[in-house]
Amino acid sequence: DLLSGVETGKYDVAINHMAMTAELEDRFDFSExxxxxxxxxxxxxxxxxxxxxxxxxxxxxxxxxxxxxxxAQKWLKVQ
Known part of the structure; x- marks a missing residue:
């Protein structure tokens, strides 16, 4: 799991279309x-x-x- 890997220091970041939720903001800091x-x-x-x-x-x-x-256009289909 990417997020547990970030918490334990196995990974520096998790880039996988992560939405900032109140629950996650309790566990992690976020980029802009x-x-x-x-x-x-x-x-x-x-x-x-x-x-x-x-x-x-x-x-x-x-x-x-x-x-x-x-x-974003390629992977998120954003115009």
Whole structure:
């Protein structure tokens, strides 16, 4: 299970169309959403603000250069 792997430190993040829910927000910190409806974000272990800053910076770069939009169109069928 991806999320238990993140909790135990086996994985740094879980990227698998994770919706931010109240239950998950109790267990994980999240990146900024990479998709708005539903709000999809990348969960990672709580308590690492430097990692969150780095992850959000990477997401901003792929948003700004169009790669995120292309991936969303391909995999999420977003127009």
């Amino acid at each position: 959403p990479y998709h708005q409806k539903p709000a999809l974000a990348i969960p990672f272990q709580k308590g690492n603000p430097a990692f969150k800053t780095s992850l959000n910076g990477a997401l901003k770069r792929v948003k700004d250069d169009g790669r995120l939009k292309a991936l």
